[in-house]
Amino acid sequence: MSAATALAGLWSGLAAFGRDGGAPPPSAARGRADDAPQRTPAASALRPAVFIDKDGTLIENVPYNVDPALLRFMPGAPQALATLARAGYALLIVTNQSGLARGHFTRAQFAHLQAALEQRLRDEAGVELLDVLVCPHAPGPGGAPACLCRKPAPGMLTRAARRHGLDLARSWMVGDTLDDVEAGRRAGCSALHFDSGGETLWQRSPLRTPLATCTDWRQVLDAIVGPSADATGAPLPVATSGTA
Ligand SMILES: [Mg+2]
Numbered sequence: 251m252s253a254a255t256a257l258a259g260l261w262s263g264l265a266a267f268g269r270d271g272g273a274p275p276p277s278a279a280r281g282r283a284d285d286a287p288q289r290t291p292a293a294s295a296l297r298p299a300v301f302i303d304k305d306g307t308l309i310e311n312v313p314y315n316v317d318p319a320l321l322r323f324m325p326g327a328p329q330a331l332a333t334l335a336r337a338g339y340a341l342l343i344v345t346n347q348s349g350l351a352r353g354h355f356t357r358a359q360f361a362h363l364q365a366a367l368e369q370r371l372r373d374e375a376g377v378e379l380l381d382v383l384v385c386p387h388a389p390g391p392g393g394a395p396a397c398l399c400r401k402p403a404p405g406m407l408t409r410a411a412r413r414h415g416l417d418l419a420r421s422w423m424v425g426d427t428l429d430d431v432e433a434g435r436r437a438g439c440s441a442l443h444f445d446s447g448g449e450t451l452w453q454r455s456p457l458r459t460p461l462a463t464c465t466d467w468r469q470v471l472d473a474i475v476g477p478s479a480d481a482t483g484a485p486l487p488v489a490t491s492g493t494a
């Protein structure tokens with residue numbers, strides 16, 4: 251068995267076993283990744299999160315860019331993240347960066363860009379990201395999965411959930427491609443398609459069907475915290491006791 255075949259098998263297994271890669275829940279026997287979430291008594295201790303794709307969702311997509319001078323937020327994105335944080339959601343970026351595997355830039359260059367992005371979110375909206383998860387791998391031949399983390403695989407989300415104690419069933423994935431939608435749904439999250447033009451293939455399937463399609467961050471807030479969300483205002487009665 252080739253390494254790629256082995257990884258594809260692992261990836262399928264992870265998807266089938268659901269959200270933490272551990273013992274499969276009873277529903278896994280039915281092979282459905284969109285089953286109702288497994289509730290446990292400890293679930294209330296876990297925080298909900300919003301997983302955010304970077305390119306074409308949080309910022310304008312400049313392919314393989316690592317120059318902080320070229321960072322442009324999508325309109326209203328930093329302020330929307332601040333509203334989500336006030337509503338109790340942990341905020342994380344989950345991003346495919348095959349430019350690392352392809353040699354377009356180095357880990358150090360990407361770290362420099364990430365630091366600049368995080369600082370701008372702090373400066374412009376008082377937003378603190380809980381984490382930034384990066385898949386540094388390239389897809390395999392024909393686009394086949396070659397790792398457990400590249401979206402549409404859910405590995406970055408499930409890893410973050412284990413690392414930070416996140417409640418995937420109450421969490422959201424927001425991204426500009428259907429691969430983002432699929433990664434979110436495979437992780438057990440609700441998923442929004444942020445349609446900024448990044449999707450070009452439109453390969454549809456049940457797992458690639460978002461709960462809603464949004465074309466700006468106002469609509470994302472409407473979907474997650476409701477149309478009463480106040481971009482400047484008071485705590486919203488949504489998520490948890492979480493500390494933002
Ligand atoms: Mg994107």
Ligand SMILES: [Zn+2]
Pocket residue numbers: 385386387397398399400
């Ligand atoms: Zn990967």
